[in-house]
Amino acid sequence: MSDQRVPVLIVGAGLSGLSTATFLGLHGVPALVVERHPTTSQHPKAYGQYPHVMEALRLAGLERRYLEASVLQDVRIMIGVSMAGPIFHTIDEALWPDLSALTTAAWGGAGQDRSEPILADRARELGATIRFSTEVVSFEQDDEGVTVVLRDIPTGERSTVRADYLVAADGHRGGIRGRLGIGGHGRGLLHRLMDVHFEADVPADLPASGHVLMHLQNPELPGGYGDLGNPEQLNRYLFGVRLDERTQAEDLTEERWLELIRIAVGVPDLPVKLTRRGEEPVEIRHWIADRIRDGRVFLVGDAVRIVPPNGGFGGNTAVMDGFYLAWKLAMVVNGQAGPGLLDSYEPERYPYAETIAAHGLAAFLRAEGQELGEDAMQADPDPVSQLYFGYRHISDAIVREADDDGAPMENPERPTGRPGSRAPHVPLVKDGADISSIELLGRSFVLLTGAEGEPWAAAAAQAAAELGIELAVHRIGGDGGLTDPANTWATTYGVTESGATLVRPDFYVAWRSRDASGTTELTGALRAVLDR
Structure with missing residues (x-):
């Protein structure tokens, strides 16, 4: 018999574990987090947050806290013999590339020693319990859940927790992955x-x-x-x-x-x-797990991949692992989605893990003055913004269109709005205030429609009632105080003013209808995405 029952047990209170707990809490699921160390990281490392990460943190109510904790705004990156020179290369001009056409979020500059306490505080505010100085002794999964034996390190006292799902955020050496027999x-x-x-x-x-x-x-x-x-x-x-x-x-x-x-x-x-x-x-390692899911156990953060620190992708990707996994776990735990939704985690996140590992390795080798080799990214994507806003999610949790070429990335500066792509930023005005279309997203599934999209409200209400989910509808250019001054939203999203785009809680387009003829297909699209 277990001493405690929880929906999700997260092993590891680093960036990925605390991010997962935070976004689970945002979607109404309180997690238990256990960490073998006595505190969050005290080491100043993993500096910097990319704007797409700051968008996720904004959703969690943390954007201001991160900006207040930022220290990297005036830093130059240099390669040379010494501070006195000679200097071989200065890349300060590329440290903060201008991405204002793609997002209203700023760059963050907080280190891990500041970032983790911010996430921990927010996770607790949203219902999570965090137990430090606690290690996993053993775990066993079955068709109904995972039984985990924990040990309080200072006292040696053991307890048993029964969880619906286990998230391994315990790093490269943590042990969960190894016990599952997952190589790398x-x-x-x-x-x-x-x-x-x-x-x-x-x-x-x-x-x-x-x-x-x-x-x-x-x-x-x-x-x-x-x-x-x-x-x-x-x-x-x-x-x-x-x-x-x-x-x-x-x-x-x-x-x-x-x-x-x-x-x-x-x-x-x-x-x-x-x-x-x-x-x-x-x-300093370059390593990727061979798979990132085993039954009811999901890997995030450094348990998935270890990349050199050049470029700061390790910490940023760790935070986003939690963001992308949490909403899926929450909808399954809350009975709003079938377990098949979780089958999309690996096909959506694993290709990106491989891409980031290749990019980080290339950045490391260039800084070392070494040859790249076949396993390193030979050149940054052009434009480099593809790494932040252009990677696509291809899985059964996306209703792909017939002409979809399956490309893993696209140029976000020329967005297609197609299913599997990240919902593009469009400047809008809401009740007289400038906002981004991204600020309409994230809490639930969202349906975006245009000035002629009045029929979609009824279709969305019917779908939400039938499936028991929240589905927000935003009519751009209608009578609800939301306007598109540049008249670009429909073109950017690849629909007409009578069409609609269904966006998942992770800002990714799940399905779209170019005109109002698709109102009868909305419920079916949601069923496909949610495995219902």
């Missing part, structure tokens, strides 16, 4: 590094002065490489060097760290104060 592939370990925090007043006239994230290519450093950054305060730095056959962790004494720091800065007599030294090596 990729280059594996790329390198190991040790890091140190230090304070120093770096001369303002150095080429890499100011806020910087710097990839060092310097033969005087162990392995010839290093990473140096001060995203939060000008005089506080994080510095990492490689471990190799000539340099091991025990070789990095205080004297050796001071020597290496001065080499990295390029000032031999620089006064330096060490403030914290890393206790164990950090591993």
Whole structure:
């Protein structure tokens, strides 16, 4: 007999686990989160949130909190020998590309040490319970649920939890994936590094002065490489060097760290104060799980893929894993969808995991000055915004059109509005205030229609009543105070003013009808998407 029954048990209180708990709560499902560490991450890493992530966080009521916690707005990314030069490449102009044509969301700049507490607080506000210093002893799944034995680490006390579903957000080494027998592939370990925090007043006239994230290519450093950054305060730095056959962790004494720091800065007599030294090596890996679902267990975050930190895709993708999985779990748990909806998780998210792993590997190899190889993305998509707004979801939870070519990506700057694509941003005005069409989405399924789309309201009401779901209808250009000043929404979404577009809670187009002739097909489309 279990001590507790929960709809969803999440193992891991990192970015992916806390995101899953937050968005489950947003859709009315309180989750139990267990984490073996005593707190959220204390390490300043995984900086930055892409605008598509900020859109999801806006939906969760967290956009302002993230912007207030952001520290990366004025950071340059540089590659060179030292802060004193020579500098090989500066990519500050690409750090925050202008995506204002695609979204009204800003770039975020919060680190993981600030991001995780924000998510944890919001998850609790939405009903989640988080138990730190708690580890999984064992789990067993059957046709009805998952039984998990937990252990409170400080006391050793064990308890049993029965959950409808288990989410493995326990990272690459967490154990859930391994116990399921799910393997992985990729280059594996790329390198190991040790890091140190230090304070120093770096001369303002150095080429890499100011806020910087710097990839060092310097033969005087162990392995010839290093990473140096001060995203939060000008005089506080994080510095990492490689471990190799000539340099091991025990070789990095205080004297050796001071020597290496001065080499990295390029000032031999620089006064330096060490403030914290890393206790164990950090591993940089390229790895992807062979599958991301096993029955009632779903993998998210680093349990799915490990990518080098270049580009910041690991943390961003972890947050979005939770966003994309949570609404599906919630609708199944709440009896609004059949279990087949969950079959769409792997075909929709796995191709993107592979893409992001290839992109992250390529960014890492370029920073190292190495050849890319076949498993690395040879060139960024053109435009690069495809990585954020252009990837498509192809699964049975989408009603694909007959002429759909199945392309995994499309150019979001020339949106098609077709099912499987992300709902495009269109500037609208609601009750006199400027909004994005994206701000109409996310809480439930949404039906967008135009000035001539009055028949869709009745069709939507009938479908919602028949299926027992919430289906919001927004008539753009009708008499409800929602207008399209540029008269572009219908063209952008590929319909007429009498047509309609059905959008899922994750901002993806599920189905569309180019005109009002499809009103009789709406319920059937929803049944197909929801496995009803």
